[in-house]
Amino acid sequence: MKKLLVILFPFVAFTQVNNAEIQAEFTKLINAHRAEHGVAPLKTNADAQKAAKIQSDYLASTLRVENDQIKAIIGHIHPEFPRVSDRLEEANAVTAENFTTGENAAEFFNDNNPSSKDIANQLFEQWKASPGHNKNMLLGDYTQYGIAVSVSQTTITHTFPNTNTTYTTTYVMYSGVTVFLWPTN
Secondary structure, eight states: OOOOOOOOOOEEEEEOHHHHHHHHHHHHHHHHHHHHHTTOOEEEEEEHHHHHHHHHHHHHHHHHHETTEOOOSSSSSSSSSSSHHHHHHHOOOHHHHHHHEEEEEEEEEEEEEOOOOHHHHHHHHHHHHHHHHHHHHHOOOOOEEEEEEEEEEEEEEEETTTTTTEEEEEEEEEEOOOEEEEEEO
């Protein structure tokens, strides 16, 4: 009987994406979607994008290998800034005082180096397919938003001692977050 020895050498690295390009493309998609449903377009907001980046960076940082399985946290909780409003306050306290917040979060895996347009489209389609996330995208009370995407990857090396062969698998995860703003005044 041949035995398989798996040696895991997780390596997490962060790659960069062009969040300005992603936001420009996502803005086209979300505003076309809102127009189809008779909802006013969203304006982009730099503070909302900074708040989204706080969460997307955190989500990307959770990618890990556990018992030969790829694991990551996806959600709306952050250990230092538990609420979306906390992240917005970190970005700009004045903005946080004047807006109520909403948030969408998603992740997907793609090791083909997708373009900014592909990343925006992937996130848009995921959120559109989810009733709660789609509701956020179409809520007329939201007037501004920001989106940020962070990327992480982990590489696992498997070694077969009987044949002295090794192969490597790399998983690239894209964590996307939108923060929506609703004026309180």
